[in-house]
Amino acid sequence: MPAAQLAGAFIESAINKLLSLDPASQKRLIALNGKQLVVAVKELPWPLTFIFNDKISLLMTAAEQPDCRIALSLSTLNKLKDTSQLTRLIQERELELIGDIHVAQSFSVLLNELDIDWEEQLSVYTGDVVAHQTIYGAKQLVARFKEHGQQLQQGLSDALIQEKQLIAHPMAIEQFSQAVNQLRSDTERLDARLKRLSQKQQG
């Protein structure tokens, strides 16, 4: 089975499904109508070509003459959420971009500004009351998990740093690093003086 095409079909269907759940996304899609964007993610074996019309089509090969081509790693992908950072990412060589930067920006905006009313979507199948209670319950559950997670993190941190002293406190690490830097500078200075004295003695 062609694995690349399977992955492509999955990504294409998922993106188009998400866009269809947000009616406002069609307006943002119009800005990209007729454009082609090639995304080469370093960790993936295939480049992706996004073609924008009333829907998004995805090819698992690089288009020969795209409007924009970007190459980046998976870790940088997440940073593209903030389109104002594009220039900084290019300067820091985390992102290679050839062509029309607006295509990349518009695609990023298209996905980031997705606003899906999950309660509305669920109500189609379950009715309003069940949908409201389910989404409300899910939100509370997520909030509770977050709270418990933070408490657990804090508890673990206290136990490991303060009580068991298995891990150093960030401030202690900072002080240690400064002390090491100071020692390195002192050693280098001493080394330089010794060299100078040695040269004088030889001269």
Next chain:
Amino acid sequence: MQDPQEQTHFGFKNVDKAQKASMVADVFHSVAGKYDLMNDLMSMGIHRLWKRFTIDCSGVRQGQKVLDLAGGTGDLTAKFSRIVGNTGQVVLADINDSMLKVGRDKLRDRGILGNVEYVQANAEALPFPDNTFDIITIAFGLRNVTDKDKALASMYRVLKPGGRLLVLEFSKPEYELLNKVYDAYSFHLLPKIGQLVANDAESYQYLAESIRMHPDQETLKGMMEQVGFEQTTYHNLTGGIVALHRGFKF
């Protein structure tokens, strides 16, 4: 006694060349309405991935002119239409008007309009001027053509210099075990599915037989080269059950 030169295959049967086109037409008139559903059932949806692979290998660009030959219900046309955009054009051609109508209705329902034309055409005598298309695809259609050499020559004629032909077609599995499983599936299960879903076991019996009578990978590659295609290659898909042949006209 019949002249063997005037005979051709229709599945495992030998029939007059003049008869084959109308016999194939009857098969597709019969299955047109359930064609997509049957394709999904028979291939467990994998035909969509084979078609995606074809498009990925086509190198299609905005503004190009594409001929989707034996395009049936328009799966490839739909995708090509979006890629070539308003400045390009896709011609969906099929010899069978029932298939063409199903394809046209399906594409229009999906909002694919403007850059798609529908032409009823025989692959052996394409009604287009020389050097017209940048890309020609024929997916699961070549084995139904009576004179394949004539059809390939016709495609070569209407292809622009620099253009490419992609032939997606059932072929010969690469492994013996897969071949046996595939035979059992094709000759025993497939006609039963056809009977159950499309109420037509015979057409699907023909499908299985026509696949076995179709030239294997190397033979088809040779046939393409014979009519003038260059840099001809093929890529086996799903263990060779299907192969994508690609050739260029320079």
